[in-house]
Amino acid sequence: MNIKSLHHICIQTEKYCESLDFYTRILGFEIIKESKNFHRREYNTWLRLENFMIELQTPKKGDKLKEWNSLNEGPVHLCFLVENVSKEYSLIKEKGYTNFKVKNGKEIYRVENGYLFKIKAPEGTEIEIRDNSEI
Incomplete structure (x- = not known):
């Protein structure tokens, strides 16, 4: 392949x-x-x-969809890479969107080699925004 x-x-x-x-x-x-x-x-x-x-x-x-749940098998979230997490976070907040995931009381948090935040799309998809592509 x-x-x-x-x-x-x-x-x-x-x-x-x-x-x-x-x-x-x-x-x-x-x-x-x-x-x-x-x-x-x-x-x-x-x-x-x-x-x-x-x-x-x-x-x-005629179909009724089941609510999205991170415990389902398959994809858990989408992740987009950005230059500056804080800037993108502020832009999203300025547009009036507020459905952010909170971890340890914070919406933006540090991970190895960078920062990230997660937001929930209206249909439930979890979207991760991070500033470093290293894993």
Whole structure:
């Protein structure tokens, strides 16, 4: 197998408008294509931020999604690398978004070689923002 890169992640949501606003206005993704009535879904929308895409979709008609839980198997969070965690944290707060994860009483915390914070998207996806790519 010769994988070139990660193409996209697909996120289902029953909070389509809130999630679309979060990924575009708060995180800066742009809408590439929004399809209505797509394969029994109210919406299927492609979002892009540089070379990374999210396929944001509503559930198929008649389906009820289970609430996101970090104890489920599979992906636990998405992580985006930034130059300055404090600056990005402030920008998100200035936009009025406040659903940050708190750890030991703090929203921004130190990890090996840098800092990070986590926010929850309206549909429940946990988003990590960090300033160092070293693990």
